[in-house]
Amino acid sequence: MFQVRIHGRGGQGVVTAAEVLSVAAYLEGKHAQAFPSFGSERKGAPVVAFCRIDDKEIRLREPILEPDALIVQDPTLFKAIDVCQGFKPGGYLLVNSNRSLNELHLDVVKQMPAGHVLTVPASELALKHIGRPLPNAALLGAFAALTGIVHLKSVVAAIRDAFESEKIANANVAAATAAHDAIASVTAAG
Amino acid sequence: MRKQIEGSRAMAEAVGLCRPEVICAYPITPQTHIVEGLGEMVRTGEIKNCEFINVESEFAALSVAIGASAAGARAYTATASQGLLFMAEAVYNASGLGLPIVMTLGNRAIGAPINIWNDHSDAMAVCDSGWMQLFAETNQEAADLHIQAFRLAEELSIPVMVCVDGFILTHAVERVDVPEQADVDAYLPPYEPVQVLDPNDPISIGAMVGPDAFTEVRYLQHYKQTLALRLIPEYAAEFKKKFGRDSGGLLRTYQTEDAELIVVAMGSVNGTIKDTIDEMRADGLKVGLVTLVSFRPFPTTALREKLVRTRNVVVIEKSLAVGMGGPLANNVDLALRNVAGAPQVHSVIAGLGGRPITRASLHRVLRRAFVQPWEGSHFLDLNEEIVAKELHYVRKVRRSGPTAENILRRLGQAAEKAAV
Amino acid sequence: MDATQKLHFYQKGTFTVGNRLVSEEQRSVQASTDRSNALTCGHRACQGCGEALGARYAMDAAMRATGGNVIAVNATGCLEVFTTPYPETSWQTPWLHSLFGNAAAVATGVAAAMRVKGRHEVRALAQGGDGGTTDIGFGCLSGMFERNDDVLYICYDNEAYMNTGVQRSSATPPAARTATTPAMGPQPGNVFGTGKNVPKIAVAHGIPYVATATVADLHDLERKVIKAMGIHGARYLHIHVPCPLGWGAASHDTIRLARLAVECGLFPVFEAEHGVVTGCRKIRRQVPVEEYLRPQRRFAHLFTEAGKERIRHLQALADRNIAEYHLVDAEGDG
Numbered sequence: 037m038f039q040v041r042i043h044g045r046g047g048q049g050v051v052t053a054a055e056v057l058s059v060a061a062y063l064e065g066k067h068a069q070a071f072p073s074f075g076s077e078r079k080g081a082p083v084v085a086f087c088r089i090d091d092k093e094i095r096l097r098e099p100i101l102e103p104d105a106l107i108v109q110d111p112t113l114f115k116a117i118d119v120c121q122g123f124k125p126g127g128y129l130l131v132n133s134n135r136s137l138n139e140l141h142l143d144v145v146k147q148m149p150a151g152h153v154l155t156v157p158a159s160e161l162a163l164k165h166i167g168r169p170l171p172n173a174a175l176l177g178a179f180a181a182l183t184g185i186v187h188l189k190s191v192v193a194a195i196r197d198a199f200e201s202e203k204i205a206n207a208n209v210a211a212a213t214a215a216h217d218a219i220a221s222v223t224a225a226g
Numbered sequence: 227m228r229k230q231i232e233g234s235r236a237m238a239e240a241v242g243l244c245r246p247e248v249i250c251a252y253p254i255t256p257q258t259h260i261v262e263g264l265g266e267m268v269r270t271g272e273i274k275n276c277e278f279i280n281v282e283s284e285f286a287a288l289s290v291a292i293g294a295s296a297a298g299a300r301a302y303t304a305t306a307s308q309g310l311l312f313m314a315e316a317v318y319n320a321s322g323l324g325l326p327i328v329m330t331l332g333n334r335a336i337g338a339p340i341n342i343w344n345d346h347s348d349a350m351a352v353c354d355s356g357w358m359q360l361f362a363e364t365n366q367e368a369a370d371l372h373i374q375a376f377r378l379a380e381e382l383s384i385p386v387m388v389c390v391d392g393f394i395l396t397h398a399v400e401r402v403d404v405p406e407q408a409d410v411d412a413y414l415p416p417y418e419p420v421q422v423l424d425p426n427d428p429i430s431i432g433a434m435v436g437p438d439a440f441t442e443v444r445y446l447q448h449y450k451q452t453l454a455l456r457l458i459p460e461y462a463a464e465f466k467k468k469f470g471r472d473s474g475g476l477l478r479t480y481q482t483e484d485a486e487l488i489v490v491a492m493g494s495v496n497g498t499i500k501d502t503i504d505e506m507r508a509d510g511l512k513v514g515l516v517t518l519v520s521f522r523p524f525p526t527t528a529l530r531e532k533l534v535r536t537r538n539v540v541v542i543e544k545s546l547a548v549g550m551g552g553p554l555a556n557n558v559d560l561a562l563r564n565v566a567g568a569p570q571v572h573s574v575i576a577g578l579g580g581r582p583i584t585r586a587s588l589h590r591v592l593r594r595a596f597v598q599p600w601e602g603s604h605f606l607d608l609n610e611e612i613v614a615k616e617l618h619y620v621r622k623v624r625r626s627g628p629t630a631e632n633i634l635r636r637l638g639q640a641a642e643k644a645a646v
Numbered sequence: 647m648d649a650t651q652k653l654h655f656y657q658k659g660t661f662t663v664g665n666r667l668v669s670e671e672q673r674s675v676q677a678s679t680d681r682s683n684a685l686t687c688g689h690r691a692c693q694g695c696g697e698a699l700g701a702r703y704a705m706d707a708a709m710r711a712t713g714g715n716v717i718a719v720n721a722t723g724c725l726e727v728f729t730t731p732y733p734e735t736s737w738q739t740p741w742l743h744s745l746f747g748n749a750a751a752v753a754t755g756v757a758a759a760m761r762v763k764g765r766h767e768v769r770a771l772a773q774g775g776d777g778g779t780t781d782i783g784f785g786c787l788s789g790m791f792e793r794n795d796d797v798l799y800i801c802y803d804n805e806a807y808m809n810t811g812v813q814r815s816s817a818t819p820p821a822a823r824t825a826t827t828p829a830m831g832p833q834p835g836n837v838f839g840t841g842k843n844v845p846k847i848a849v850a851h852g853i854p855y856v857a858t859a860t861v862a863d864l865h866d867l868e869r870k871v872i873k874a875m876g877i878h879g880a881r882y883l884h885i886h887v888p889c890p891l892g893w894g895a896a897s898h899d900t901i902r903l904a905r906l907a908v909e910c911g912l913f914p915v916f917e918a919e920h921g922v923v924t925g926c927r928k929i930r931r932q933v934p935v936e937e938y939l940r941p942q943r944r945f946a947h948l949f950t951e952a953g954k955e956r957i958r959h960l961q962a963l964a965d966r967n968i969a970e971y972h973l974v975d976a977e978g979d980g
Contacts (some may be wrong), residue, residue, distance in 0.1 A: 055232070055399045062230035062401060071398040074256075074343060074580070097394055098584045164639030247762040248755060277758040281751065282789030289748035289786065293719060293755025293770075296742050301755070319745050423740035423756065425715045425768055430735035432720075432743030434659050434727065 037090040038185055039100045043119050044109030044172075046077040052198065053107065053172035054085035057179070059194035060186040061089040069094045082117055087183060105183055108132060109158070109171050110138060120144045128183050132158040132171045154182055154222070156215050165211040166204070177212030181219035188216045228403045233365035233395045236402040237388075238263030239332060240369035242273040243410040244328075246302045246377045247417075248294035250279040252287045254309040255342045256392035257332035261304055284309035288316035288329070295325040296431060298422040300376065303327065303530045306392055307334035307348045314352060321356030321447065323432060326379035326386075326422070328372065328383055329357075333493065333544075334392040335579045339630040343580020344392040345544040346492065356447050358386040358454055359522040360474065361492040365395050366402050367519075370473035373405065374461050376414055381457060382450050383420045389412050389521075391494040393580070404467055413468050420541045451523035457516075457519050461609070476525035477518045481507065485514030487538040487595060488569075490529075490558055492518045495542065495576075495583050502588040513592060521557075529561040539569045542606075544577040551575075551603040570599055576606035671777035673870050675706045682709035682738065684716070689736040690728040694897025696887030697725055697902065700861045701773065704800055704885065709739065709773055709870040711875035715767045717742070717756050721749035721774030721783055724809040725802060747782035749774045750790040753797040761796075769875060773800040776817035777807040780844045784855040787844075790960035791851035791880045798874050798881045799843065804889035812892040816842040819912065820963070821956050822944045824892075829947035838959060845884045845916075852921040853880040860886040860915060866927060870917070884922075886913045894943025911964035914971045926971045935961045 040057060044050035051072045056207050058070035074082035074102075086100040105128040106119065113119055123129070125147060134157035137145060145153050156178040158171030166173070173195055180188045192209050199205035229236070238260050241249075249268065251261040268278040277294075281287045284305050291301040310331060320327050334342040336348055348358055358378065362368035368390045375386040390396060413476055421431060435443055455476065462475035472478065480500055482488055492622065496517045503513045516532050518525070533539050539562075543554035550556065555573035562568040572595050577583045587607050594600075615636055620626040675681050677975045684705035691698035708716050717740045720726045726743045729736045747839040753772035760768045772785055772790075779801040790797055806824050807813040814824040820838040829838040848856040854877050859867040863901045867885060888904050890897040907913040908927070912935060915927035936957060939945040948957050970972050 058399050059230045067401060068230065069398060071394070074389045074393040074397060094400070095500050096585070097498045098582050101584065101586075141450045248754070248758045250758075254822055273720050275762060279754065279758060279793065279795075281754075282792065283785055285748060286751040286754075286786050286789050289744060289751035290755035291743050292748075293742070293752035293757075294759040294762075295755070295961065296752075297717060297756045297763075299755075299759035301759075315745055316748060323744070423717045423742055425717065428738060428740045430730055430737050430741040430743075432726075432741075433730040433735060434732050435733050439732070441908035 037088055037094065037096075038104050039102065039103045040087045040089070040107065040179075041100045041103035042085045042087070042107040042109065043117075044083050045079075045113070046081045046083050048083070048109045049172035050083045050085045050109055051172050053109070053176060054087040056172070056191070056194045056198050057087045057186065058089070059197055060176070060180075060190040061087075061188045063193050064186060066091060067094050069132050073099060082113055105129060105179070105185075106130070107175050107179060109175060113143065114140075127152065129153040130175060130182055132156045132175055134160055151152055154178065154219060156219060158211075158215060161211045161214050165214060166207040173208035174211040174215035177214070177216035178219045181216045188213065191216075215219055227406070227511055228401060230399060230401055230472075231404075232259060232397065232399050233264050233368055233390065234259030234397065236365050236369040236404060237372060237390065237396075238267065239404045240372045241302055241328075241330075242267050243405060243407055244302075244373055244414055244417070245300065245411075245486075246273070246276055247280065247299035248277045248291065248301045249303070250281050250287045250290040250301070250531075251280050251303045252284045252305070252309060254284070254306050254332075256334060256396045257304045257330060259396065260330055260332070285316055286321060288313040288327070291327045291329075292316060292320050292323070292325055293545045295320075295327050296323070296421070296423050298417070298419050298424070300380075300417040301325075301327050302329070304330035304332065306332040307336050310348045311336060311351060317352050317357065318355050320385045322443075324383040324447075326376075326383055326417070328375045328379055328386050328388065330372070331387045331389045332392040332396050333389050341579040343391075344394050345578050345580065346389070347545050347578075349387065349389050350547070353522055353553070356384070356451075357522065358384055358451065358520070359389055360386065360520055361389045361441040361518065362391075362395060363494060363496045363519070365398060365400050365518055366471070367473050368395055369402055369404065370465065370469070370471075373410055373414060374465055374474045377461055378454060378457060380417050382454055384447075384450055386456065389493065394494045403471070410453060413465065440504060444605045452521075454523045455525060455528075458523075460600050466580075475580070476518055476520045476528045477516055477532070480515040480517065482514030482516060482532055482536070484512055485511045485536050487592065488514045488516055488533055488536045489540050489542055489592065490516045490518060490533070490554070491542045492521060492554065493544070495544070498583055498585060499542070499588060502585045502592070505585065506589065506592065509595070511596065518554075521554075524557050524560065529558065530565065533558075534565055534568060536569045538572065538595050538599070540572045540574055540592060542574045542576055542583070546575050546578060555603070572600060573603040574606055575603050581607060609637075612640070649738060674703070674865055675710045676703055676864070681706045682714055684718075684737065684738050684739040685729060686738050688734065689953055690731045691724070692889075692891050692897065694880050694890040694900045695724075695728075696861050696889060696900045697775070697804060699730070699864075699900065700802055700867065700885045700887045701725055703861075703864050703867050704773075704871050704883070705739065707871035708769070708798070708875055711872040712767070712769050714739075716740075716769055716771050717760075719744065719749050719753040719756060719770065721770045721772075722746040723775035723776030723778050724804070725773065725775065725811055725951070732787055746778050746799040748786050749778060749783060750797065750799055751786040753799070754790050754793070754795040757796045770797045770798065772782055772797055773802065775807060775808070776801060777815045780816045780842050784842075784844075788847075788851065791848060791853050791882070794853060794879045796878050796880075798871075798883065800871075800883045800885060802885050802887045804887050804892060806889070806892050808889050808892045816840070819960075821960060823947060824944070834947045835945075838956070845882070848882040848884070849918040849921055849923065851880070853882065854878070854920060855860050855881040856884075856918040857882075858884045858886070858913070858915050860908055860913060861888070862901050863906055863915070863927065865914070878909045892944070894946070895941050899941055903938065903941060906933060909933045910935045910938045911968040911973055912960070914967045916971050923971065926973055928975060929968070929973045932968070
C-alpha cells in the first residue's frame, strides 16, 4: 500500500487533489481511497487530505499516520503544524515553492534519499496556465513524475473527469503537464 | 457500473435507482452531499417522477415523508445527530404507524459538546424506536443497503435507517459498483402499500389507542422485526445472486472459526480491525471478528452461534450509554445471556466524537484482553492525564467553568508544551 | 363580484334567515341532503363545541368543492381526540393524525404524493387547533407557507390548549384566565403585550389566500373554504370557534359569543391574497367589548373596579382592529 498525505490550506484544493489522485490510481486498475481530515468549511485554515493506493482492496480507515509521500501545497504550514509527523524514511516529499530546497531550510530533508525531495513552483505554474494560484493539479503532475506511482496520462484523465468545464480542465491539465515535465527533466538530469 | 466516487454520491445514485417518489431533507453535516446529489439528479431528470422538497427542519423532513408514505408514495430522507433528535417524535410516529420510509443516517456524535465527527450515538439514541437499523462497513455496502432497505421496509411496513459513518464513509472517495436500473427494478418492485390514504377508500390512520390495545400493537411491531431476522438474510442472498456480491445480511465473520478472542463491531471500523487481525494472526494470536450489519433487529441467535465457542469477546463500539457503559456491549450480552460456559465479554468505547481508531491502539487493547481482562468499559486512547487534571481542579474550585472548554484549554496547553 | 344574495329579514332582533328563503345555489352545503358528512355524527365533542361545528361545515364544503377528493391531516388536539375515540372514527374521508406540531408538513407530503402519482384532483387539507398551529406547529406552518405547498391549512382557534385542560397558548387573548394564566396577582389572566396574530403572519408570507372566519357566519365560512379549494398553493383559514368549557360560557351561547367577538371588533373577519387584504366583513352593529366578555367566566375577574382599566385596554385593541380593517362604515350600517 502506498500512502499519500496532502497538506494545504482551505481553498487550495487539497481535498480535490486527494480525490483526483485516487481517480488516477483507479484508472490504472488500482484500488484507491481518498478522504479529508474533516472540519467545517473555512478558507485559510490548515487542511489535510489522504490518499491510499493499493493493488488489493483497502480496508483500513485510520488517518494516514505514516505517509510514504507528503505533498505540501503551502510551505508556511511547516511552521504551523508538524507536517512531517510519521513520515517514513525513504518517502517522497513534494513542496509547492518557487524557492530551492536549500532556501526552505527543512531539517527532514537531511535524512532523505537523493531525488526524493523536490520543490515545484506549482502556484506560479497554476497562475500561468489556469489564471488562479490553485497548485493542486500542478502538484499532482509533479507527483507522478517524482514517484512514478501513477502515470501522467492517468492524472490527466482524472483531472478531465473532475471538471465540468472543458476550458478549466484543459488549463489544469496544462499546469499538471508542465509541472510533470519540469520534474521529469530534473530527475532525468539529476 | 464501477466508479471511483464519493460515498455520498454513490448512496445518492443508489437511492435514485430505487425510484423514490418524494425526497425531503434538511441539510446537516455530514449528510449534505447525499441530498445535494439527489436534488441535482431530480433537477436534471436523472431521477424521474420525484418530488424534491426543501424543508425547514428535520422535524418537517420526516413529517413530509410520513405524509407522503401514508399517501402511497415511496419516501426518503436523510439526517444525522442533532437532526435525528430534532425529528425524534416523528421517528417514533413513523414506526408506530408502520410507514416504510427509508432514511440515511450519517452517523455523527450528539452534542453537547457540539461535534460534527463520526460516532454512533445518534443511532443509539433511537435504536428502540421500532426502526430497523443496518450499518454499512464500506461505501459499496452503503449503496447496496439502501436498495435492500426499500425492499425490507415495504415488505414489512417498517421504516429502515441505513447507518453510514459520517465523513469516514460519506466523504471518502473509493470504488463503488453502482447497479444498473434494470437490475434494481427486478429486485425492488413498485411500492404496494399495506395502508393508504385514498378518497376512493377512506380510512382513518393515527387514532388514539388505549390500554386495552396498545400492548398488542407494540408486540406486533416487535414481532415484525423478528420476521425481519429471516428476511434480511433472504434478501441479502437474493441480492448476491442478482448483483454478484455479499452485501447486507445480519452479520458476517472474519477468521472466527478457531478464534480465542472475537471482536464485535459495527460500521467502517471493521476494515481497520481486519487489518489488525491479520497482523495479530501473523504473531500467532488467534483473533477473529464478527461484523454486525443488522443492529435492529438484533440478531441474538445468529450472534450467539458465532460467539459461544470462543473464550473472549471484545465489543468495540463508537457509542457510550452515559452512566451505564457500552450499549452495543450490552446488546451482545443479551446474545450470551443464560448460556452455560459463555465467553467473557469486554467492552471498549472508542472513536467517540470522531477520534480515529488506529491499528496501534487496537493492537494494545486486544492484546490486553488476552492477558488482563477488565470490568466495565475501557475507553480507548483516553487522555488520563487531562482527565485527572480536570477532576483535581473541580474538586478544588466550585466555579470551575464548563468542562469542555477546560479540556480544550488543557489540550492546547499540552500541545504548546510539546511544540516547545 | 359579490355572490351574496340580498335578504329581507322577517324576524326582528335576529340575523337568522331560514334556508328556504335563500335561493338553492346560495344555500349552505350543510343544507343539502347529499352533503358528504365527512365529519359524521357520533363524535364525542362537548355540547356546544364551536370546533365541531366549524369543522363539520369546513370539511363538507371542502368535499363539495373537490368532488369528495380531500385527504385530511389532523394535528393532535380536541378535534382529533373527539372524532376518533378508540375504537371508532367519525371521519368519512381519508384522515391521518401524525403528531401535534407537524400537520402542515405531513400535508405537504400528502400533496407531494398526489402530484407524483398524477392524482391532481386530490387535495390536501391540514387542520389543527390554535395550540398546534400558532405554537408548536408554527415552524412547520411557516415552512409550508414559504414553499407555497398546495395545502389548505385550517386553524380552529378556541384560544387555548383545551384538550389538555385549558392552558394558555399564543392565541389566548390578553386578560383571559386559563390554567396557566390564572386570575391572580397584579396582572390576573393572560398578560397584555403577548400573543401572536397568525392570520397577519400568514398574510405577511404572501401566500395566495388567507382568511379569517367564524362560526357566527357559517355561510361565509363555507364560501371561504370553497374559494380556497379553487386556488392552488398555500392557503390559510383561521376560524374563531368558541369553547364553552374553556371559556366558561353556556353551551348554547357558542354562536352568539362568536358573533359578539366579531361585532365588538376583537375578531376581525377579513380576506387577503398574496399579502394584501382584499376585503372584510363589516360589523353590522358595533357593541362594546363588555358585551362579549361578560358571558365568559374566563373574563369574570375583569368585572371589578381593578378590571375596568383592562377592559378599556381590550376596547382599545378592538378599536384598533376596527380602524385597521375598516370594519365599521362611517355612515350607518348596511
